[in-house]
Amino acid sequence: MRPPATPDEVEAWLRRHGWTPDTRRTAEADRLIDARVRDSAGQGFPLQPWDAVRSFVSRYTGVEFPAPLAPERAFVADPTLGYQGDAEDITELAAEVGRRLFPVGYEFGEAGIVLMDDLGRFFYLHHTGPYFLGQDEAQALSSLMRGDQDEVDDYCV
Template sequence: MRPPAPRAEVEAWLRTHGWHPEHADRAEAERLIAVRVRDSVRQGCPLEPWEAVTDFVGRYAGLRFPMPLAPERVFLPHPALGYEGDAEDIAGLAADLDRRLFPVGYETVEAGLVLLDDLGRFFYLHHTGPYFLGGDEAQALSSLMRGDQDEIDAYYA
């Protein structure tokens, strides 16, 4: 994985699409997370969020972030979006990583899920398999902006 984009570049991308440092929609984040929790229970693989999940979703809820190199691809910080059977896929990856995982977003064209673990790392669950997006929010946003991801092998427990 190449080094993350400069913070100013990532922030400019976010701001271009409506984000600002004061953007916070905790109520919408809690609503979206509750939808996801109910759906995971319906699927038979309950997912449990924690405070960092709500914080992340709340910082970006309601916004859309087209990827500059492929604007048809859009990152949506919307944990309720997914596909049938995704809760089992998330639970399987969580077991492989020996960490809790919860979806915090969705990529529109590839139908990939952006996942946060309980260490603050971000992963991308794609139909071709799981990938690593970054060790923290800044690196993950840079990866989403650039369309970067890394092989996940080094992160398995």
């Protein structure tokens, strides 16, 4: 993976698309997360969020963040997008990385699911397989902005 974008570059990207540091859409985030919880339970693989998931989604939901070099791809902090059977795939990836995972958004254009683990790391579940986006929110947003990702194998138990 390339070195991450600077915090200033990431913040400028976010702001260009309507985000501000004081953004909090808590009610909308709760509604989306609760819908995802119900959907995963209906699939037979219940997923449970935690406070950091709710915080992340509340700060970024409601805004699309197109990738500067590939504007047909955009990150959207909406955990409800998925595909039939995705809760099982998320559960399997959680077992591989040895941590709880929960969807925090998706990448429009590629239909990849962005996941957060309970250590604050971010992963990307794509039809070509799982990938690692970053050790923290800053690295993950940089990866989403630049279209970078790393092989997940180094982050599995």
